[in-house]
Every structure is written in structure tokens, then in C-alpha cells.
Amino acid sequence: MVRTALVTGATSGIGAATVRALAGAGWQVVATGRRAERLDALTRELPEGQVHTAVFDVTDARARDVAIDALPEAFRGIDLLVNNAGLALGTAPAQEAKPGDWETMIATNVSALVAITRRLLPRLVERRGGIVNLSSVAASYPYTGGNVYGATKAFVRQFSLGLRSDLAGTGVRVTSIEPGMVETEFTTVRTGGDKAASNKLYAGADPMTAQDIAATILWVASLPPHLNINALELMPVSQSFAGFQVARD
Template sequence: MSSVFNTSRLEGKTALITGASAGIGAATALLFAKTGTNLILLARRADNLAQVKAKAEAIYNEAGKKDAKVVVIEADMQKNEDLDAVLSKTQGLEVDILVNNAGMVKGVEQVGADADIDQMFNTNVRGLIHLTQIFVKEFKKRQTGTIINLGSIAGREPYAGGAIYCATKHALSAFNGALLRELVNTPIRVIEIQPGMVETEFSVVRFRGDKGKADSVYKGLQPLVADDIAEEIVWTASRPPHVNIAQLFVLPVNQASATLNYRSS
């Protein structure tokens, strides 16, 4: 672990990560595990969550952190009843860091089908806000807490073929900015990470399972990977309590905007 991470600030704390079953969420969980942070992993796919839990526990064991805990919560960000039950399933762990990583995109159609629109807004916006409200109340009671929202370059600039996804990420960015201002009289930190091109299964979902089309998005350049964004998430969480990285925009070196990039032949 690089010295840039002050692990003493994270050891013994608890991070709840949504969308923790794969991609950026799973990578973030494993990096937090290396700092000795307890984990609450939330996602829909129980089998994947079990695999991430096993990997995190192996990291704890190798580091001699026998007291560190991993709690798995199977939940759907689209269902408020699942999110309302989260506090009762933390097995006594008090959450210090909420990482709102869960998010998805369906299709590249112009505007798209109503079912896809509902799924994107319910997951990326409504579910995120609902869960955040639950933990803002808890953080206010304890006068501590860090909220990290995973935004996107799509929340900075819209692009053709991404109308609804861009709308959800613009909404997330607006929510993050408003929440930052609303909590300015508290010690609660509010952070938004905005990645550019990141190669995960995210694009496979966007292209409805067509891996060939998903791979073509990154052809000719080196995109970011899940571990790159996990580093930024854990780094922002590890800053001194009086330091808040309100917004962090992260691109691969050959990307300059949502639609401007350089690809080798």
C-alpha cells in the first residue's frame, strides 16, 4: 500500500459499498480491505458478493487483521424496501463511509424504451438518494461520516446516444453539489468521483451482453480500469477529516472529453 494512503485513518472504520459484486465496487472493497477497513457489501448478485467477501477475508487473514469483518447484504437499489432494511442487516457495524457505486446504463438508443429509462433512474438516482438520506440521518446523529458518489464524465457533458444515462449522472452531480452545501455546517464529507472511460462489465450491460461491441469502445487506447477508480475512492476517504475532495475528474491520458479521444491505428 502506497504511503499516499494513511491507513491509520481507515483501519477499524466501516465502508458500505453499493454495486460491490463486480467492477469498481469489488475493486474498491478489496482495496479498502488492505487498509483494515470493515466492509458491508451491497448488491443483487449473491454469488458474486460471496466471492468478493472471500477475497476480502483472505486479505484480512494475510495481513493478520483477524478482527476485521465483512457483511454481505443482498439488495436491489431499485427497491426502497431493500434499502430501508439495510441498517438492520449491518450486524452491529456502524457505517463511516458510504460509497454509492451502483449504477448502470442500458442501450445507446436515442432516448430509449420506458423500461430502460425507469431502470436507469431508479438505480442511478432514486435508489442512491434514498440510501443516502438514510445514512445522512445516521451521520448527523454521530457527527461524522463520508459520502462518496460515483458520478461520470456523462454528468459533466451530454453526448448523443446517452440521453438518459447522461441525465441520471447530471442528476447525481446536482444532488451531490446540493448535499455538499446542505451539510456545510457538519463534519460530514460529500465527494463525487467522475471517471471517464473505464473498462468493466459496465459496457457489456450497455450493449445488452454484446461483448464485441463493448470491447470496441476501448479499441486503440488504454482505458482506465476498476482498480484505478478504486484508488481514487480510497484515497479521498483517507484524507484528514478536515479535508474534503468535493469533486475528482479522472480520465485516461488519451481522453479529453466524452467524445474526444486519441486512438492508435
């Protein structure tokens, strides 16, 4: 039986790499995102008929529901939900942060993730499927300027564990993937398009790649159905835990 995955935020980075990895392993994939031209380009890379694109912003409830309702019959049986869509905005400390940035992160990383998960849960239960939620090491290790971003990822981690509890006996597997430094568009988006800041962050660090995380997601999805990875934290070897801060006069 051909399995079907739905991947949010598939227009770049980890999301696009996950679509490629799953499709390469024989999965059908529903690739979602806001940028139609990027989804179209991704589809052209892969065998015809293997990927269905759905263009919508995950924070737009109506567009999200319309796209899910409009899935072709061959793609309606979702076996795997990969909640990848998310972002960080701003690096300022809390007292200087923009409230609008906070609201956008909560709407995208928390509210939209919860809504699409709830919408697809009956299908996932019916097919004894799986959910992979993209959290972050920021869920566990706070850092200056991480404030709401880290809090949203801590929510994702705890929500994943809560789903595991509620879904006991259904056969549905749930995993929280918690990466550290991955070189994608993440920092460029976070800094409002400052490519130089992104280059500086990753320079000489040998960070993880989107392909590294996609391969991990594929591994989790390919495990025997009796085995669940609850949470998986990954870092490049060059990255370690930050030290405690001490403010001095």
C-alpha cells in the same frame, strides 16, 4: 478505531475493487449487491470478519431497509457511504430509446441513491463520516445516445453539491467522483450483453481500470477530516472532449 464503509453495487467492477481497496487499508466493509454468489466470492478473498455482505437490489425499498436494519452491531456505525450502484442502458438517440430503459436508469442511478443516502445520513452525521457518489464525465459532456444516463449522472453531481451545502457544520464530507472511460462490465450491460461491442470500445484505448477508481476513492476517504474534495473528474490520457456536432443537409 476501525472505520466502516458501505459500498453499493459491490458485485463487480468499481464496487468490488473499492471493497478490496478499503479492506486492504484496514476498513470494515458492508458490501451490497444483487448477486449473492459474487459477494460470497469477494468475501472469501478477504480476512474473515472484515466484510459483511448484504444481498439486495438498491431499487427494492423494502429489501434495502431490511438489510440495513439487519446489519450486525459491529457494522452498524457507517463512516463512509460509497454510492457506486448504477448503470447505463441502451445507446440509441432519445427518439428511439426504450422508455423502460430510461425508467430503470432513473430508479437505480437517482431514486435508489437518494433513498439509501437519506437512510444513512443520521449515522454519517453522528460519526462525522463521508459520502462518495459515483457520477461520470457524462454529467458534464453530452454525447449521442447518452440522453437519460448523462442526465442521471448530472443529478448525482448536483445532489452531491447540495449535500455539501446542507451538511455544512456537521463534519460530513461529500465527493462526486466523475470517471471517463473505465473498462468494466459497464458497456456489456449497456448493450444487453454484447461483449464484442464492449471489446471494440476499449480496444487500443488503454482505458482506466476499476482499480484506478477504487484507489481514488480510498485516497479521498483517507484525507485529513478538514479537507473535502467536492468533485473529481478523471479520464484516461487517450480520452478527450468530444467536438461539437454540426448536422448538414
